[in-house]
Amino acid sequence: MALATTGELELLTLLELEDAEKVAPKLEVFRQPARIKICHGGRGAGAKSWSIASLLVQRAQHEKIQVLCTREIQLSLEESVFRLIQHTVERLHYPGWTYTKEHIDSPIDSRFYFRGLRDMRAAAQIKGYEGVDVAWVEEAATVSMDSWDILIPTIRKAGSEIWASFNREEESDPVFERFCRHPRPDSMIVWLEPGAIDNPWWTAELETERQEDYKRDPDMAEHVWGGQARSQGQNAVMSRIAVRGAMDRDIKPEGAVEIGVDVARFGDDMTVMYKRHGLKVIGMLEFAGQDTQRTAKAAWDMAGKSPVVLIKVDDGGVGGGVTDRLREFGAKVLPVNFGGESQDKNQYVSVQDEMWFNFPVDEADIPNDHNLMVELAGRKYDYDTKGRRKIEPKKDFKKRIGHSPDHADALLLTFYQRQPISGVTEYLRNTGQMLPPGGRGPVDERYQIRIPTRRA
Numbered sequence: 001m002a003l004a005t006t007g008e009l010e011l012l013t014l015l016e017l018e019d020a021e022k023v024a025p026k027l028e029v030f031r032q033p034a035r036i037k038i039c040h041g042g043r044g045a046g047a048k049s050w051s052i053a054s055l056l057v058q059r060a061q062h063e064k065i066q067v068l069c070t071r072e073i074q075l076s077l078e079e080s081v082f083r084l085i086q087h088t089v090e091r092l093h094y095p096g097w098t099y100t101k102e103h104i105d106s107p108i109d110s111r112f113y114f115r116g117l118r119d120m121r122a123a124a125q126i127k128g129y130e131g132v133d134v135a136w137v138e139e140a141a142t143v144s145m146d147s148w149d150i151l152i153p154t155i156r157k158a159g160s161e162i163w164a165s166f167n168r169e170e171e172s173d174p175v176f177e178r179f180c181r182h183p184r185p186d187s188m189i190v191w192l193e194p195g196a197i198d199n200p201w202w203t204a205e206l207e208t209e210r211q212e213d214y215k216r217d218p219d220m221a222e223h224v225w226g227g228q229a230r231s232q233g234q235n236a237v238m239s240r241i242a243v244r245g246a247m248d249r250d251i252k253p254e255g256a257v258e259i260g261v262d263v264a265r266f267g268d269d270m271t272v273m274y275k276r277h278g279l280k281v282i283g284m285l286e287f288a289g290q291d292t293q294r295t296a297k298a299a300w301d302m303a304g305k306s307p308v309v310l311i312k313v314d315d316g317g318v319g320g321g322v323t324d325r326l327r328e329f330g331a332k333v334l335p336v337n338f339g340g341e342s343q344d345k346n347q348y349v350s351v352q353d354e355m356w357f358n359f360p361v362d363e364a365d366i367p368n369d370h371n372l373m374v375e376l377a378g379r380k381y382d383y384d385t386k387g388r389r390k391i392e393p394k395k396d397f398k399k400r401i402g403h404s405p406d407h408a409d410a411l412l413l414t415f416y417q418r419q420p421i422s423g424v425t426e427y428l429r430n431t432g433q434m435l436p437p438g439g440r441g442p443v444d445e446r447y448q449i450r451i452p453t454r455r456a
Helices: 006-020 025-031 048-062 082-091 117-122 145-154 174-180 204-216 218-224 240-248 292-302 319-329 351-357 370-378 394-401 406-415 425-431
Strands: 036-041 066-071 103-105 111-116 134-137 161-166 187-192 257-262 271-277 280-287 310-314 332-336 381-383 389-391
Touching: 025 036, 025 048, 025 187, 036 048, 036 174, 048 082, 048 134, 048 161, 066 117, 082 103, 082 111, 111 117, 117 145, 145 174, 161 174, 174 187, 204 218, 218 240, 240 370, 257 292, 257 406, 271 292, 271 406, 280 292, 280 406, 292 310, 292 319, 310 319, 310 406, 319 332, 351 381, 351 389, 351 406, 370 394, 370 406
Parallel strands: 036 161, 036 187, 066 111, 066 134, 134 161, 257 310, 310 332
Antiparallel strands: 103 111, 257 271, 271 280, 381 389
């Protein structure tokens, strides 16, 4: 067997190093400059800390930089990422690095500092770090607004960056409120999902632990693994457990094929449309800045240009133009006014309320999508003076969460069914059918689908 040449050995070493320097795919974007870089997600999601440590060590190996590794409270080096940085250097086989009780230095005089924000505030020492190039805030969910108010203007060197990694604790975590609800134009925000999708180093052991936690305490598991806030809060229309069940469900696509289109009204809203086959979602499209003509064409294409597929359109405001254009195409269209009067006036105030509370979350098969989880589990409700349930106004949801519930509205519209007229309700429930749009006339086989039982 021939021995490898010196050139071949050098190439092999370079290939091994290139493989070792890989980070979670979504975090490769952190190699590009940005003032604020945020990543959040649950346990094992994208190997957050591991990937960030690798990115910073790689940069410090080739570029002289000063890095402040901090968190709200750090009583000792053992509570810092000191060991993680050290292990990263060793894993990458970078020679010549040195370690003291205060910092870690690279051969080209890059330096990593490890301090707690609260201690620096108390001792008025944070100004001593004005010259750092990167401040990495680990476990950022626990950092107070006061600490952010002091840290952000302190990191002022030209080209300096602030990185934060965290798993959410509460709905109102300062880091989430400050950077994620209303993102700055100079920021990168990356949400990481647990599992092999965002973490190439996901192990069978991690998957076993994740599954066991979901069996034992599903709501807590949504926090630990799913990256959701620790507490869902009161008066949520749907529980996170129920939404997660719908995302994990796998059923056969059978029954009617229908499409729901939520049309963007404002500049930062998204136009979203879903397609379902029975209780299984089989397609989704989203886009911004598209006119009604193109939106109608996209919905018509999603329907396969079939006059049998029912397309339900949020008909308030600009949605009317989409409805008109779809009718010109020959589509079967059902305009739905979210703000219109509900069919069950004793239970709900508006069509939108009815749509949210009648969604068959315990039976549907929906995409595993972070936006859907946030919007479906995040929408709250209240009661009017007659004791009827009503969901919170969209503007209030947008103020709390940072964006409109466009995905949730489109999904629920896809599943929304007009109740049959009085006198045939029980028959249609038992036979799994519903009346065609318009409410009267013979039952049309094209609309066979089980009518969801109203949720309590």
